[in-house]
Amino acid sequence: MSNQKSVYNFNAGPSALPREVLEKAQSELVDFKESGMSIMEMSHRSATYEQVHNQAIERLRSLFAIPENYEVLFLQGGASLQFAMVPMNFLAEGKKASYIMSGAWSDKALKEAKTIGEVYEAASTKDVNYNRVPSSEEITFEETDAYVHITSNNTIFGTQFHDFPSTGNVPLIADMSSDILSRPIDVSKFGMIYAGAQKNLGPSGVTVAIIRKDLLDHANSGIPAILKYSTHSSSNSLYNTPPSFGIYMLGEVLGWMQQQGGLEKIAKRNEEKANLIYDVIDNSNGFYTGHAEKGSRSLMNITFRVADEELEKQFLQEAKEAGFVGLNGHRSVGGCRASAYNAVPVEACQALQKFMLDFQEKCK
Structure with missing residues (x-):
């Protein structure tokens, strides 16, 4: 197990399972x-x-x-x-x-x-x-x-x-x-x-x-x-x-x-995970734009676009190379999608947040 490749699994389904399980x-x-x-x-x-x-x-x-x-x-x-x-x-x-x-x-x-x-x-x-x-x-x-x-x-x-x-x-x-x-x-x-x-x-x-x-x-x-x-x-x-x-x-x-402490603890952690990514979108001055209206945002599936099509392709390619799996959006919406289901750890969302911030800074 020690030599296993480490990735951040944001697949929409089948999706991440708890490592302990x-x-x-x-x-x-x-x-x-x-x-x-x-x-x-x-x-x-x-x-x-x-x-x-x-x-x-x-x-x-x-x-x-x-x-x-x-x-x-x-x-x-x-x-x-x-x-x-x-x-x-x-x-x-x-x-x-x-x-x-x-x-x-x-x-x-x-x-x-x-x-x-x-x-x-x-x-x-x-x-x-x-x-x-x-x-x-x-x-x-x-x-x-x-x-x-x-x-x-x-x-x-x-x-x-x-x-x-x-x-x-x-x-x-x-x-x-x-x-x-x-x-x-x-x-x-x-x-x-x-x-x-x-x-x-x-x-x-x-x-x-x-x-x-x-x-x-x-x-x-x-x-x-x-x-x-x-x-x-x-x-x-x-x-x-x-x-x-x-x-x-x-x-x-x-x-x-x-x-993990039951559904109240899990819900709190899911909010924390989703907000890590939504905060980047909301504070990006339009570099990232969310598909969903704020009042309807999902805590499970965070959908967003990058500033322009070429940058978006670059974002997804570099994310893949950095070990992020499953970030491509569905063809009917396009763009990007991070699925942060229960078993996706907080650390994965923190890593994605950092990657998004670094990518924006680099592409200014």
Whole structure:
């Protein structure tokens, strides 16, 4: 390990994992708990694996303060499969669902839901290239809607909902793939929360779904068993072979979060990390410009441009040579993006801050 190349990982996903978790997984990879097998080799019906599985669920419940009237599921297919499963389960015939449009992923969720039933936009900021999230005043939905869907954080555009709309008796369903467990939230405000693991929770391959039990009780029935949430809730997410190694890693990441002091400490550190970079942008006299409006800025994905296109290319090339990984912005926005998820250390953001300041000074 001593000769390992050192880089600053700002990838948007799959993203950085805690070094301590990776080292523990390495030490347990071949012989897990003196079983003579890797966790990847053993039966998902074994008592050893079941303990890992249930511990991950309990750690998630504890960290996120999930109420007892919610199920916690470990699924496969990523958040993209949930774009279809949500309307398949909860958009009943004769009902409509509303979608709050704040970026590329909400757009994909809406398009998928249109293949299942009747849906419409409750609000959209597409006309300003998603440089902010819709305000509560802009969001309109009907009290008879099956649900309201929201994407809490937008990786591509670098925006985030800092407050969530109140939807009354209409269930609020949130795709939190890119900011789940980055801060404390009130889970009871949501009918369902889902998230792909590969940004804050662990490696790719696991999708977490947190669903209020009364929604499961009234879900649509005429769909394939494996696409029913009730199938997975009734079998403790063991209906079919789960992504066992991913769930093991997820449980270890959750354990690491507990050791960090829980979500309040993690949220404070995430603010510190993001502000290191936003402060450079705000005090650069236009050398760096942020894509997102200040009131909608994401603490997870910091998007910005450099003064001109040639300088931007130079910035990204020199950043790469200096050991910064994943700083290229998405093609629909361009520019640069630093994804500072939970496992990205403060030191990485300090190093990026220094690099940005030095680059600006050099290019004056």
